[in-house]
Amino acid sequence: MKLIKAYNQYLLDILPIINYSFYKNELCINIPSNKIVPILFFLKNHTNSQFKILSDICVVDYINKKERFEVIYNLLSIRFNNRLKIKICINELQPIDSIVNIYKTAGWSEREVWDMFGIFFNNHPDLRRILTDYGFEGHPLRKDFPLSGYLEVYYNELKKRVVYEPLNLSQQYRLFEFNSPWNKKIH
Helix, strand or coil: CHHHHHHHHHHHHHCCCCEEEEECCEEEEECCHHHHHHHHHHHHHCCCCCCCEEEEEEEEECCCCCCCEEEEEEEEECCCCEEEEEEEEECCCCCEECCCCCCCCHHHHHHHHHHHHCCCEECCCCCCCCCCCCCCCCCCCCCCCCCCCCEEEEEECCCCEEEEEECCCCCCCCCCCCCCHHHCCCC
16 A cells, blocks of 8 residues: 555656545646646656556546546556556547657547547547448537437448438327336335
């Protein structure tokens, strides 16, 4: 425990950090978005850090904030048995530098972030949609994405392709029950 605390303090002393927090002895640092490449390069290759594994890249959308997206890189150092979260806050038009040259596994995660949230990664070798169709408009995990949409998308077995049709929400045969299911008494 003392070694992890000392190691975390070492990282806080040498990295250009905006702020930091701890959760269950796991360090979480906020850094400027333009420093992501040199910091990750350092964390992966320096003898005293060796965060060789990028577990994943996550995004949180805070729609009411000026810098609405929080991009989170989860790193693991097997040698030092330590985890590290690196957070970057950006607005919806601000691109981030790709880290594919540092962590090859970032290619898939960055494509997923691009597809779901619309965050662009500079210098990514193959930034295209990965989870939605190529003609899909918008980014479905953004908080401002419409829930019902305007088109229904499904694979048509007869046509052997993805088909777009106007969304039809038929209400005439639905039974609406306005009672809360949590207030029902069990007999």
